[in-house]
Amino acid sequence: MTRIPSPLALAAASAVISLFPVPSKAQNMSDLDYPETRAEDVSETRFGTVVEDPYRWLENDVREDEEVAAWVAAQNKVTQAYLSDLPGRETFAKRLRALIDYERYSLPEAAGGRTIFTYNPGLLNQPRLMTQGPDDAEAKVLLDPNDWSEDDTVALGGYALSPDGAKLVYAEQDGGSDWRTVKVVDAATGRTTSDIVEWVKFSNLSWDGSGDGFFYSRFARPEQGQEFQSLNLDQKVYYHRLGTPQSDDRLVYETPAEPKLSHTAQTTHDGRYLIIYSSEGTDERYQVHVIDLASDDLAPVTLIGARENNWAYAGNRGSEIYFLTNLDAPRQRVVRLDMSDPAAQPVQIVGQDDAVLEQAALKRDTLVLAYLSDVKSELRTFALDGTPLGAVDLPGIGQAYLGGEEGDGELFYGFTSFTVPPRIYRYDVEAKASEIWREPDVPFDPDAFVAEQQFYTSKDGTRVPMFVVRRADLDSGKPAPTLLYGYGGFNVSVLPAFSTTRLAWIEQGGVVAIANIRGGGEYGKAWHDAGRLQNKQNVFDDFIAAAEHLIETGVTSSEQLAIQGGSNGGLLVGAVTNQRPDLFAAALPAVGVMDMVRFDQFTAGRYWVDDYGYPDREADFKTLYAYSPYHNIGGDTDYPAILVTTADTDDRVVPGHSFKYTAALQAAEIGPDPHLIRIETRAGHGSGKPVDKVIEEYADVWAFAAAHTGLAVGDGE
Structure with a gap:
């Protein structure tokens, strides 16, 4: 099973610890100078709106432009000087290294x-x-x-x-x-x-x-x-x-x-056919061609001509090919198509369910399907005629993911949750039995932590799920420093998963909340559609409502709440910070899409029009400009502390987004809290990042968040 890149990816909790003091106002940027950033008189008029872009020169490649490189070096110097003085930074680094060591x-x-x-x-x-x-x-x-x-x-x-x-x-x-x-x-x-x-x-x-x-x-x-x-x-x-x-x-x-x-x-697994999926953007709308590899001319045959639905290969038996699709099924189903009659209509094998079908694998004569029910995984098996054969027992509430090759009788699958690191299981299809293939020995007690799912109501009355993870011994009746994470886009479901980086925060007495906001795929196509294009404001409303729910229920307070998100989630953090700066103590946007007027001008940005819309179309432009983080900074309320993170070789979301956004933050009159940027070198959008760099980055980010949410960090012993 080949990995396919996408164009556009947590010691003892009760130990006695010595406490560092919470930073005083001496730690804010009123005592430090931001690097000078040149502003140019650059603007353009779009559909009657003058769009100012004074920092467009920061879009230039840092490897090719000496002025941009000098700006990056100056920003990093100020940021690292600030971060190096934060209490808890070395504690987080030490504990992260211990937790990752499994x-x-x-x-x-x-x-x-x-x-x-x-x-x-x-x-x-x-x-x-x-x-x-x-x-x-x-x-x-x-x-x-x-x-x-x-x-x-x-x-x-x-x-x-x-x-x-x-x-x-x-x-x-x-x-x-x-x-x-x-x-x-x-x-x-x-x-x-x-x-x-x-x-x-x-x-x-x-x-x-x-x-x-x-x-x-x-x-x-x-x-x-x-x-x-x-x-x-x-x-x-x-x-x-x-x-x-x-x-x-x-x-x-x-x-x-x-x-x-x-x-x-x-x-295909038998090597007979080559399936080619064609799409224009990130939305799962594919045209499908198939080539018979036994032919001499390798001529493609159109199997699906219209780019309207998702199609994902599950396996084949000769000319009969099984696909997962959302054709006439927003929560997806399994159908069969036959290359002996490519024009024939798909034959339904397993129909749509109340749960969302996420993955499908064909093992011998058994379909193994992974479903998502209220953001929790289920594995079910079916015969090739669609007859249910029973469920695969999972070890608890969490995320299951499929793997292994189609031709043999055993299926490998993984399982993880917020408190359980990934375990690999071997499932024998004929015996209908699972056994652990690999189970890591982790340096902490999973029973020392608890995860619960809550539901809250968004601005328009929509019921939204959210997971809250904390130490088991933490006083749930007392507000605690909390990290609220969100993504909300591109049909991506944010599922229960083990994270050593988050665990390092939770160990110190912090809470982690993960909001399953609209724009993701947690409830199928309708959930995605409700958070994209003209509906994008729903994503921000859902996230703001999550923060308000955490405050209203006593989990945290606005003085203790930090928000975090990366990529499309970085856009989320930037947008809600502009819309409700009073609601948060700290904001942590990572590798974010911050200029919604020009995102389609660079590398993979053109793919994202499926979720965001086209900046050169009037209706889309007005929506995009209204929430674009770079263009909506300011107001009468002081902003929270902000630490932007990006990398110099990110060619997915080019770092110019974060550079321009940071320059605009630092130039605005938005209060005394620090508004900094941390720029990693020799790193990209996230994949392939060395463990050492991960530890260094999260030690910085968590120390920053702790300093501005009042999290008292122990000495790590």
Whole structure:
């Protein structure tokens, strides 16, 4: 099962601790000077509205523009001087290092008698890729990304095992960038072949049935200096035959008349067909073409012509292909299509349920389906005629996720929750029985923490779920410093999951709340649609209502509440801070989309019009401009303390968003609390970030949040 990148991813609680004092007003920015930021007279008129953009020059690539690089260095100098003096910073760093020091495994994949999986024994900056052949007594290291660069910022960015288990195609990710370099290694000996494929992005890696080569998607090489800025257009699908140069790769599929279409290719598990999904944006609306790999001309056959619905391959039996889809089913169902009659209507196998269908896997003659019911996972099994065969027992309330190869009788799945680190299970389809394949030994007591689900009412009366996680011994009748997290977009469901970074906060007596606001996929397509385009304000209203609920129920107070979100969640934090600055003590927007007028001008930004709308269309522009974080800073109320985080090689949400937003914050008259930016080097949007950098970042972020919410941080002993 290949990882497919998306265009656009918690010691003892009762120990006696010594306390550091809460920072005084001497810690606010009235005693520090922000770096000077040049403002230019830049504006444009859109649909009768003059849009000011005085910091547009900060959009320039930090690697190519000396003035931007100097600005970044100056901002980091001020920010690090402030953060280094915060009490609790070293405590958080020490505890994070201890909490992260446990074994972590990915779901295993198998082919030809060989099994592969990633493994981190604890504090390696990058997980190793392990392999175990049929004659191996135990797994051994196949790839170790920790040897790929001196700073451990080159990561494993995807991989796939050949059908016979003899070879592995894998991708290298440099400095957190979405660009990938693809290579091939002998799975038994570890010897790398001469095969190299470059300028791959947002791509699957799929072997042909013979194992002689693989399919991938790529863009044209960007112009020099534009690798991290230019729009991603004209993606094409290629076939690379082993032992040949990339220049000889065969073009398999392209749409020159529609340069905005992206194409992801996936071979069926039996190697018979290549399925190509085409879409223009992030919304799951796909056109589907299928190529019979036994044919000589590799001519694509249209299976789904209209880009209106989601289609996800679950498995096939000969020409009969099973898909998960939201066609006539907003919470999704399973249907069958037949390549012997591609024009025929889909045949329903498993109909829509009250729960949301999230994943589907075909194991022998059994469909294993992962559902989401009120943001909690269920696994159910069905025969190929749709007859229910029973549920897979899960160890509790949490998140289950599927893996493993289709052809064998065992299914690997993972399970995690807020207090349970990921466990890997092997499920035997015929015996209908699960057993633990890997279970980490963690350096804390899960019973020392509790997680509960609450429901609250948003501004328009919508019932919204939220999880609240705290120490079991914490006095729930007393307001506590609280982190409220949200995302709210792109049909992404925020599910129960273990997080050592959050646990470090909770151990100190803080509370973590996760709001499942609209715009996500927690309740299917309708929940997503209610939080996008002209409905985007619902997302902000839901998040504000979550904060008000936490305050009204005594979980926290406005003086103790910090809000956090990344990427689209960074936009969320920026927007609600502008709309209700009085409600929060601290705001932590990470790698956020902050300029809603120009987001579609850079790299993957053009994909996001499905969720945000088109800035060059009047109705969409008016909605976008009304909540754009960069353009709506100010007012009569002092702002909370703000720590913006981004990275210099983020080519998903380019750092110019955060740069411009920070410059505008620092120039505005919005009160004495600090408004800082932390800019990571040799890091991107998040994936592939070394463990050391994760620890350093969260030690800074949590110390900042603690300082401004009144969390008393212990000495870590």
